[in-house]
Amino acid sequence: MSGHKAHRELAPKVLNFYVITISTSRYEKLIKKEPVVDESGDLIKEKIISSGHKLIGYDLVSDNKIKILKAFISAIDNPEVDVIVSSGGTGYSKSDMTVEVIRGILDREVEGFGQVFRYLSYQEEAVKSAAYLSKATAGIVNDKVIYILPGSPDAVKLALEKLILPEVSHLVFIARSK
Template sequence: MSERAFIPIRIAVLTVSDTRDIADDRSGDTLAARITTAGHILAARDIVRDDRAGIAAKLRNWTADPEIDVIISTGGTGLTGRDVTVEAHRDVYEKEIDAFSTLFTMISVGKIGTSAVQSRACGGVAQGTYLFALPGSPGACKDGWDEILAYQLDYRHMPCNFVEIMPRLDEHLRRK
């Protein structure tokens, strides 16, 4: 870490599940706890069903909210017919952060071996907001936060991080 001051950012957590509610959302709880422990603001939290249009609508609504800087979803990144979170994210992205998927896979291989091929974690940017889709297990949420997002969402992390370029994410919309 550098000698820069910490900048708290506003992060929303979206759980994608047909079976969970807030009372038993362990993955959402894992992310919410890590976000607040790190000093960030839990800006919103919700659960939506495994429905591509519904997920994309929630993502679009949150990317349009100036009080949300980052959206982290959990669930629906697998290979079954109900797993449509990745497709919903990609419906919303203006740009995909390809290396997020690659790095998440590298970390997962070290933890779960070849089973990592079944995860389709992804990241992107839309309307000046970062979006990340993590698998639905608490372990995967811990890995995604502890190994990647805790660093990239911390302005003090060097040599670079997502926070320092956040003001420029939507500069194309301000051009004349």
Template sequence: MSRIDEAKEFIPIRIAVLTVSDTRSIEEDRSGQTLVDRIARAGHEIADRRILRDERTEIADQLRVWIADPTVDVVISTGGTGLTGRDVTVEAHRDVYEKEIEAFGTVFTTISMEKIGTSAVQSRATGGVAGGTYLFALPGSPGACKDAWDGILEKQLDYRHRPCNFVEILPRLDEHQRRK
């Protein structure tokens, strides 16, 4: 079973938060604020925070900016993961992924099923890696952000989490680019 190894030192990481919405402002962004609050409470640093419209190219371009930024370890987006024509966040994430973390969506759906039943099937939460940066796309509701953070990301982004976590392999995510 998973656990926190209190003998290990906590390592804070730098996380950028992106809200994808055609209508929200920072003041109205409850989902993004939910993530910011949880990230800070866990002891991590908010590297940046933005709101972008549901435009695939704009989203992918912003992800690429953060991937290239050595001060960003993780990007978490919220919104645009549904099934409507304007929901293009998943496609934008996949445009930049080098590797997809397929189990992220599966685990998120499992957690969501406990809360919202079969409505969880409408979520397309996803996770991946590019340029040594983790990328996660979450649905645009505060509840979904809470579920993803509390149920997955809080643990996986804590270096002390056992038996394994995302932070311990962070330095090796781009090792293929360093090989000659």
């Protein structure tokens, strides 16, 4: 598939990432000035940096429609940001709403991302059938690429290693092209 190879060569090699964690429990600790451990957020940051990209922003918000929108809009409005990766709020409890909220503002949804991610999750022994319990997805707004991941560190690790880091420069290149 020479088209993909050619694109990958032209694509920007170093991208600026913005990381958003959506977690009411962690946000409440933050507000109370208690120590907050954001394992998935930390893992995303670490993976981004160790793969040669830059981390230029981070936000932690509760599972609240307006707070989620505010965090994403602020990142999208930042001209330095190339890619946004969020974790949390992609499941089926009543408070999970990240996907529904952000879908309302996407220019285009990358519908295949969630599908391939769920296929790969199913291959993991510790996940198997639980793979179908996440709405993880991706999309494009304003020439920026957004990945909306589950809150679990294992899910975040899988998505970054197998799908995001190998393809993100390529997708940013495509999203920006006419």
